[in-house]
Amino acid sequence: MFCHGDLLLTEAHEVPMGEQPPIRLEAWHKQHRLPSLNGRECRAVRLDAPVVQPGFCMVGLRETFSLLPEAVYNMAGKAAEILYWDANTRFCGVCGAPMKLHTDISKRCTNCGKEVWPQLAIAIIVAVTRNEGRELLMVQSRNFKGDYYGLVAGFVETGETLEECVQREVMEETGIAVRNIRYFDSQPWPYPSGLMVGFTAEYDGGVLALQRSELRKGGWFTADNLPPIPGKVSLARRLIDHWLKV
16 A cells, blocks of 8 residues: 555554455545465555554655565565556546556556556666776766765667667766676666666776766775665665675
8 A cells, every 4th residue: 555655564564464455445446456475465555645543654665675575575566566557547648538447457448449558667777897897887876865876777768779778878878888798687666667677797998977967976986995885675786786796
């Protein structure tokens, strides 16, 4: 159960479980069916207002990463994505008529029959190294709320491969060419509906020149002079931790 991006938890920081919803729902509260989790049926609901009654608390989804088991956090992320999709596909993009749920993950226009499904915004994130892997390229996006550094990242554009996106984003944001691009891992990123695809790559030339419209800071760092880094919820942190272990 979500309200403005915050997830309803019990005081014990658990997702409520039971045969009935933990709070009273009105007729207009739509229950979205999710995949089962450990044999339990799951539902997602968007609330009109935060729950303030005893026994419950509202917590931002990203903060629940450290509170919930991984499988439960991932299911909550899927619920958030479904609710975001539902709120943003109320009307048909072709004729403007109301959309109606057709399956658990599709809607059909009540007038022209057009069908839509949840769409993902696919982004790459890449750990670029040089000097035989001893230095890591780290940047600080203007979108970061804290004073930490992350890795070069960006959205995949139409007509390009993931590897081409890696090359383009690194060049656009830093002026650097890369080679030996290798897939690392991927991660659902329900903020609000993304898929992060991680890569490693090696420096292949160029002088660091930050794209100031996107980045505040950036530079090459060694393991013994790292700046503040992202929390463990992110694929960026997994890439950085992997580099530190190599």
